[in-house]
Amino acid sequence: TLRVGDGPHRLVRRGQPWIGGDAELRSSGLLVRARVREARFRFAEALEDAALAQRLSRETGDRRAEMAALRQLGGPAWAGSGRPVESGIGHMRDALRLAEQLGDRGAQAELLGWLAVLSSNQLRFVEALAYGRRAREAARGAGGPALAAAFDGLKTAYAYLGEVAELSALLAELEPLVRQAGDLWLLQWCRFESAFPHLAAGRWAEAAARVEEAMAINERSGYGSYTSWYLAHLGWIARLDGRRDDALELARRASTMDSHAWFTAAVDAFHGTTLVEYGNPAAAIPVLEHGLAVSASHRTTAYHLRCLAPLAEATGDRALLDEADALLRAVVAPPGAAWLYGGDAYTSVARAWLAHDEPARALAVLEPLLAAGARTGWQAPLAAAEAVAARARRQNSSASSAAARSAPSVSTGR
Numbered sequence: 001t002l003r004v005g006d007g008p009h010r011l012v013r014r015g016q017p018w019i020g021g022d023a024e025l026r027s028s029g030l031l032v033r034a035r036v037r038e039a040r041f042r043f044a045e046a047l048e049d050a051a052l053a054q055r056l057s058r059e060t061g062d063r064r065a066e067m068a069a070l071r072q073l074g075g076p077a078w079a080g081s082g083r084p085v086e087s088g089i090g091h092m093r094d095a096l097r098l099a100e101q102l103g104d105r106g107a108q109a110e111l112l113g114w115l116a117v118l119s120s121n122q123l124r125f126v127e128a129l130a131y132g133r134r135a136r137e138a139a140r141g142a143g144g145p146a147l148a149a150a151f152d153g154l155k156t157a158y159a160y161l162g163e164v165a166e167l168s169a170l171l172a173e174l175e176p177l178v179r180q181a182g183d184l185w186l187l188q189w190c191r192f193e194s195a196f197p198h199l200a201a202g203r204w205a206e207a208a209a210r211v212e213e214a215m216a217i218n219e220r221s222g223y224g225s226y227t228s229w230y231l232a233h234l235g236w237i238a239r240l241d242g243r244r245d246d247a248l249e250l251a252r253r254a255s256t257m258d259s260h261a262w263f264t265a266a267v268d269a270f271h272g273t274t275l276v277e278y279g280n281p282a283a284a285i286p287v288l289e290h291g292l293a294v295s296a297s298h299r300t301t302a303y304h305l306r307c308l309a310p311l312a313e314a315t316g317d318r319a320l321l322d323e324a325d326a327l328l329r330a331v332v333a334p335p336g337a338a339w340l341y342g343g344d345a346y347t348s349v350a351r352a353w354l355a356h357d358e359p360a361r362a363l364a365v366l367e368p369l370l371a372a373g374a375r376t377g378w379q380a381p382l383a384a385a386e387a388v389a390a391r392a393r394r395q396n397s398s399a400s401s402a403a404a405r406s407a408p409s410v411s412t413g414r
Contacts, residue, residue, distance in 0.1 A: 027056040027065045034072050041225045041260070043081035047073060063098050067107060070095035075114065082261030082297040089118050106146035109139035116153025120160050121262070121302045123342075125333045128157040148177045152186055155193060160302075161333060162340025162378035164197040184221035188214045192230070196341075202380030204241040208234055228257035232270040239274050240381055247274050255287065262303050265295040269306035272314070273344050277384070281314035288314065301327065302342065309345035313352040321352045328365060338372035340382075347385045350392065359396035363389060 034049035050072035057065035074091030092115050099107040112135035119128035132154030139150040151174040158167040171194055178186045195210035215230035235250030251271040259267060268291025275284035291307035305327045312320035328349060331339050339345075346369045353362040366389045373382045 023056045023060045024062060024065065027053040027060075027062065027069070030056070031065075031068055031072055034077070038072075038075070038077040038080070039222045041080065041223075041258075043077040046077040047081060047083075050077070064102060064104075067095045067098040067102065067104075070098070071107075071111060071114075074118075076260075079118075079262055079298065079300070080260040082294065085118060085122065085298050085300045089115065089122075092118065105138045106142040109135045109142055109146040110149040111135075112138060113149040113151070113153030117156045120156045121300050123301045123305070123327075123331045123339055125157055125161055125331070125337065125339070127332065129154070129334070132157055144177045145181055145183075148174060148181065148183065148186060151177070152189065155189070159193045159196050160339060160341045161337050162196070162200060162373065162376045163337070164200045164377055167193065168197050184217055185223055188217040188221060188223075188226070191217060192233075195233075199237070199240070199381055200376070200378040202240075204237050208237045211237065225257070225259050226263065228254040228259040228267045229263040231257075232263075232267040235274060236270050239277065240383075244278060248278065251275075261294060261298055262300055265291040265300075265303035265307055267291075268294070269303065269310065269344075272307065273310045273348065276310050276314050276348070284310065284314045302339075305345050306342065309348040309352075313348040313355070316352070316355060318356065321349065321356070324349050325353075325361070325365065333372075336372060336375055338369045340369065340373055340376065340378045343369060343373075343382050343385055347388055350385070350388045354388065354392055354395065357395075359392040362392040363396065366392070 030049040030053040034046040034053070037043075037046035037049065050069050054066055054069035054073065057063075057069055070091045074088040074095065078088040078091070079085065092111055096108065096111045096115070099111055112131050116128045116131035116135060119125070119131055132150065135150035135153050136147070139146040151170055155167065155170050155174060158164075158170060171190055175187070175190045175194075178190055191210055192214035195207040195214075198204075198207035198210065211230055211233050215227060218226045218230070231250050231254035235247050235254060238250055239247035251267075251274045254267045255271045257267075258264075268287050272284040272288035272291065275281070275287065288307050288311040292304065292311060295304040295307055305324060308320060308327070309324040311317075312324045324345070328346060333339065346365050350362040350365045353359070353365065366385055369385060370382060370389060373379050373385075
């Protein structure tokens with residue numbers, strides 16, 4: 001893993017003597033520089049380097065170099081620049097085919113692990129778990145870094161589904177591998193997602209401490225501009241903990257920072273949702289519209305839906321509500337599972353249905369979520385969803401009673 005101050009950065013500063021060398025050396029050097037630029041959030045330049053490396057590797061018939069270039073094209077720089085996620089997935093699948101042809105199990109594990117991450121963000125969790133399990137199988141015997149990459153893919157799926165028992169067990173295996181490798185980029189995500197079991201149980205201070213630790217690791221890792229992501233989550237935790245002022249301030253601070261394209265949409269979603277929940281939909285609308293516009297460029301379902309759902313609630317727009325409801329129904333999860341990490345989106349859609357006087361539709365949104373939360377233990381973050389469900393049941397019951405009272409009596413013919 002590259003970090004600021006490592007050799008590749010010095011190579012870039014010396015003027016890249018490899019640029020004029022043979023094609024194989026140039027391709028290798030371009031990929032080194034792409035990874036450095038990715039770490040510095042210079043995503044467009046990183047992708048230019050990777051695209052040139054791919055062309056050079058094809059010209060020379062170097063399939064291993066082409067595989068590496070495709071991996072770079074479909075990786076974090078592609079996501080961070082806001083390119084369409086499905087095109088990035090295509091690059092990763094092409095790289096995986098090359099890895100399989102080469103019999104490179106370590107590369108297969110890494111590629112499958114990243115495909116699991118991408119599928120989770122597209123809310124295709126059955127696919128994500130299948131990729132993660134294939135990655136784990138490929139990594140057996142391939143060494144620690146390959147196994148860490150495989151576990152990272154499974155970790156993301158378990159975290160998004162709120163499967164805290166499986167997540168905790170996986171982190172217990174993954175984190176020692178990551179620490180041994182000195183991989184600060186993966187370590188920050190281990191510490192971040194180790195907050196999820198605390199979130200599930202309502203241990204807000206412990207959850208916040210893990211997020212703060214992840215933020216500190218990120219600052220040391222050389223991968224800048226993730227601060228907004230972590231601050232937004234600290235604001236979310238403050239909201240769940242009932243700390244209104246902290247929630248609003250942290251959300252506001254996060255929204256003022258430049259970030260990764262996925263994270264920009266997520267930050268706007270957390271900020272906008274907080275404003276809606278605290279009774280200020282007018283202020284939320286432009287924040288959420290900005291996030292929705294950003295997510296429209298990369299079309300990553302999780303971030304699009306996080307913005308769309310509260311915007312439908314804030315505006316009362318039926319077309320937006322229908323779209324958000326359809327996207328929630330399109331989430332592909334194992335039986336009895338749900339996107340628990342995205343509980344805010346479900347709650348916003350349910351409240352919007354209540355505002356349209358459709359309590360049955362609100363309950364149809366919430367009941368699978370709440371059942372999944374009860375099964376996994378992810379319940380404390382769903383307190384607002386529980387309250388909305390209770391309102392929907394009362395409203396539904398009242399509507400049923402009113403309908404019964406207004407129905408004409410049936411004559412017995414006597």
